[in-house]
Every structure is written in C-alpha cells, then in structure tokens.
Amino acid sequence: MKHTPILLEESVKSLISNTNGLYLDCTFGRGGHTKKILEKLSSEGQLISFDLDDAAMEVAKNIDHKNFKFIKTNFSQIDDYVEDDSLSGVLIDCGVSSPQLDEPERGFSFQTKGPLDMRFNQKQKLTCKDIIENFSEKQIATILWKYGEEKESRRIAKLIVKKREQNAIENTLILAEIIKTAKTIKTKKHPATKSFQALRIAVNSEFENLKTCLDRIKDKLTKSGKLVIISFHSLEDRIAKQTFKPKINFHEKNLPLIHEDVSDKFKISKIIYPSQEEISMNPRARSARMRIIEKL
The missing domain is CATH 3.40.50.150 (Vaccinia Virus protein VP39)
Structure with missing residues (x-):
C-alpha cells in the first residue's frame, strides 16, 4: 500500500x-x-x-x-x-x-501472518518474540497496560503465558488469536489493536x-x-x-x-x-x- x-x-x-x-x-x-x-x-x-x-x-x-x-x-x-x-x-x-504495517515480515500487523518482530531498527536485538517468550506474566501485563491502556492486560498476559507453556507462539496471527480469546470486552476495533500497539512501543522504546x-x-x-x-x-x-x-x-x-x-x-x-x-x-x-x- x-x-x-x-x-x-x-x-x-x-x-x-x-x-x-x-x-x-x-x-x-x-x-x-x-x-x-x-x-x-x-x-x-x-x-x-x-x-x-x-x-x-x-x-x-x-x-x-x-x-x-x-x-x-x-x-x-x-x-x-x-x-x-x-x-x-x-x-x-x-x-x-x-508500508511497514503492510509488510508481513516486519511483524507489525495482526491481520497478516508474520514473525514476532516489530523492530524499527533491524539491527536491534530485542524483538516482540523475546517479550512474548521470555517476559514474566506481570511484565507483559504492565507493557499492555502502560503502553496500550489495555483494560484486560492481566487476562491477556495470563493466557499468553499459559499458551506459550503448551506450544511456541510462532507468529502474529497466533498471538492475535490468543489476545482475541482472552478479551471479554467487545469494541469496534480489532481485539488485538491495543496489545500490538503496546508491544511495538515497548520493543522500540518509543x-x-x-x-x-x-x-x-x-x-x-x-x-x-x-x-x-x-x-x-x-x-x-x-x-x-x-x-x-x-x-x-x-x-x-x-x-x-x-x-x-x-x-x-x-x-x-x-x-x-x-x-x-x-x-x-x-x-x-x-x-x-x-x-x-x-x-x-
């Protein structure tokens, strides 16, 4: 686009x-x-x-x-x-x-399958995958609330940790589906909007x-x-x-x-x-x- x-x-x-x-x-x-x-x-x-x-x-x-x-x-x-x-x-x-949003390989979009990346600077070490795989439930919840004002941050973080213990969360679509499953509050926006925003902001120290x-x-x-x-x-x-x-x-x-x-x-x-x-x-x-x- x-x-x-x-x-x-x-x-x-x-x-x-x-x-x-x-x-x-x-x-x-x-x-x-x-x-x-x-x-x-x-x-x-x-x-x-x-x-x-x-x-x-x-x-x-x-x-x-x-x-x-x-x-x-x-x-x-x-x-x-x-x-x-x-x-x-x-x-x-x-x-x-x-273009960044629409390039699946950048990992910014919850609507297309891509890696959990989200880095603006491709040489940077920290990726979204690192946060999803390695951060504690409390740390993930804090990111979702602090940077996305996600009201259900704790529910989402809890389910992310539960799911990653069962299977690797390998791409953006899997993560978006987990977030959607955790959400109980229905809005016009996609359920993963605030969480993806928060993760992107955290990855890049925006x-x-x-x-x-x-x-x-x-x-x-x-x-x-x-x-x-x-x-x-x-x-x-x-x-x-x-x-x-x-x-x-x-x-x-x-x-x-x-x-x-x-x-x-x-x-x-x-x-x-x-x-x-x-x-x-x-x-x-x-x-x-x-x-x-x-x-x-």
Whole structure:
C-alpha cells in the first residue's frame, strides 16, 4: 500500500514560518512530509531528516536536493547532529508508515501472518518474540497496560503465558488469536489493536525516545521556532503536553509568581484533527491528532 502522510498540508503549513530556515523531520518514514517541506523552502532553506529504518534510507537516496540531508539515526540522538538555537521548525509524526504495517515480515500487523518482530531498527536485538517468550506474566501485563491502556492486560498476559507453556507462539496471527480469546470486552476495533500497539512501543522504546527527543528540542529551536507533532493516541500527546507546559516553582507557599519562576516558555495549540474528507480517504487518519508548539 502507498503511504499517505496524514495531515500533510496542515502540518507543513503550520511548520514553516521562515523559508530560509533550517528544519528537521524527525520521522522520515517514506518521505511524504520531507518532500512537501522541501517544496516550500527557498534556495537558502535546509532540511535534515532522521529515520532508523533501512527502507526509509533507500527512499531518501532518491531525493536529489542540495539542501537536504538524511541521517540514519533515532531522533533521541538529536544532540549529535543539531546545534542549539538552530532550528526554525521540527516535525514529528509518531505513526508507523503504511508500508511497514503492510509488510508481513516486519511483524507489525495482526491481520497478516508474520514473525514476532516489530523492530524499527533491524539491527536491534530485542524483538516482540523475546517479550512474548521470555517476559514474566506481570511484565507483559504492565507493557499492555502502560503502553496500550489495555483494560484486560492481566487476562491477556495470563493466557499468553499459559499458551506459550503448551506450544511456541510462532507468529502474529497466533498471538492475535490468543489476545482475541482472552478479551471479554467487545469494541469496534480489532481485539488485538491495543496489545500490538503496546508491544511495538515497548520493543522500540518509543515513549522513552520521544521524551528524550522532546526535552532536547527545547534548546534546539530558535525563538518563534515551532514543533509540529502528529500523534495517534493520548499517551503520546500527553508526553508532548507535559514536556512543554510551563513549569512553575514557588519558593514559599502563597507568594506571588515572579517572572523568573516560569521556565521554557512555549505556546501549545489546541488539538487539530484530520478532516472527515481525509478520514474517509485514509481510515488510518481517524485516530490522528496534531499540536503546534511554538517557542516564545
């Protein structure tokens, strides 16, 4: 399936205020946002894009632009490549690209048979298989609850451990069926949706890396620089809000707030959602939400 970037026009329009500036696309994916950003920049504007995925790197090789640079790295390593006070804007798309979801051998999908992999970085050691085979019932339940907000995390973890003692859980379809069997709460979504999300996040340390990246972006943005972040569930959005909301310190109780007590001043927009038209054309957009965070 062709990957269609979600909120493409809205995100790039919100991102670029200085066409001569330096921009960072933290999540290249299949290059949709990167290409659109390059279209909007002047001959002086520059763009750096990050991604860990080998397939993303191959796509990036086909972008012939003198002011574009692709770096194969995790966005948590931003300090290694970007100077403080240098970025006019940063884009983060927390979603998994459609080609990754649709390639059975990557193990992201509960709808096609594939290995229990789920790694963004194919050189990384930890896989979903390691978690399913070796983690304790309590550890698995914690992952499902913490990263997927799965209400039946304990039931699912208990059945996974029971089933793996009987036979090896060899692929994504077997795992999805176990999860479906354990679930008692019926919803419109596939029963394995939240669990697969949680396992993917755990395998790739997604929240830890996102928090590290966001903390470092504070110093990388110029004054009036913007972060545009597209997230796909409340957990990611919460991390962004908590990272950039004003931190107020009172030296003594009931004393009035003074100017120096507010650190890292950022303006956080309300959530922007995809249009109904976009959702009808791309159902994966239905859970997307976008925030714009501006450094004041």
